[in-house]
Amino acid sequence: MEDGCSKVLSGGGSGSCGGGAKKPFHFARSLTYHHHQGHRVLPPAAKWRRHQLADEPRARPKDVVLYTTSLRGVRRTFADCSSVRAILRGFRVAVDERDVSMDAAFRRELRSLLDARGRAFSLPQLLVGGRLVGGADEVKQLHESGQLRRLLDGAAGQDPAYVCDGCGGVRFVPCTACGGGRKVFVEEEDRVQRCGDCNENGLVRCPNCCS
Ligand SMILES: [Zn+2]
Numbered sequence: 271m272e273d274g275c276s277k278v279l280s281g282g283g284s285g286s287c288g289g290g291a292k293k294p295f296h297f298a299r300s301l302t303y304h305h306h307q308g309h310r311v312l313p314p315a316a317k318w319r320r321h322q323l324a325d326e327p328r329a330r331p332k333d334v335v336l337y338t339t340s341l342r343g344v345r346r347t348f349a350d351c352s353s354v355r356a357i358l359r360g361f362r363v364a365v366d367e368r369d370v371s372m373d374a375a376f377r378r379e380l381r382s383l384l385d386a387r388g389r390a391f392s393l394p395q396l397l398v399g400g401r402l403v404g405g406a407d408e409v410k411q412l413h414e415s416g417q418l419r420r421l422l423d424g425a426a427g428q429d430p431a432y433v434c435d436g437c438g439g440v441r442f443v444p445c446t447a448c449g450g451g452r453k454v455f456v457e458e459e460d461r462v463q464r465c466g467d468c469n470e471n472g473l474v475r476c477p478n479c480c481s
């Protein structure tokens with residue numbers, strides 16, 4: 271996984287990097303920070319805090335990240351993912367849904383995140399502003415007690431009826447570098463190699479809705 275800043279640089283999306291988009295020199299400063307740390311994946315909370323300190327005092331919207339699976343293998347898990355998704359839709363917030371069945375990198379990301387907190391791997395998992403909220407039971411409980419609303423306060427809004435034109439809501443599109451075949455021809459070396467742009471399924475995150 272790339273961090274938010276390099277995504278902004280390569281994807282050209284604005285706003286996902288803490289309001290630094292209009293001031294190019296902020297990029298340089300942020301990149302120095304990330305490279306200096308030498309981490310491939312920064313915990314979102316740390317990233318956010320660092321941005322706040324480095325860039326500007328104004329708070330940016332809280333990221334709402336939901337790890338899910340679209341595989342129906344375990345019915346309970348699938349149902350739990352659906353119910354948490356439905357609860358979040360009710361709050362009309364923008365959710366960065368990370369389907370681990372679409373990309374092994376999401377699975378690794380979630381596993382290390384849960385390992386670090388001494389938790390067993392389970393789906394779904396909700397993070398708000400970099401803080402682990404928990405799975406379906408925790409989310410339902412917080413929803414019923416009214417605390418979820420407060421937690422989501424400050425999150426970016428999104429019309430729940432919105433469907434991305436680019437991916438139809440799948441959040442992934444076939445890789446354009448290899449056409450989804452996962453192999454590219456390297457002319458200088460006269461050989462075929464694994465495409466470096468896409469994941470194990472020949473997919474990249476939709477540049478339209480996930481930049
Ligand atoms: Zn590719």
Ligand SMILES: [Zn+2]
Nearest residue numbers: 434437476479
């Ligand atoms: Zn999309």
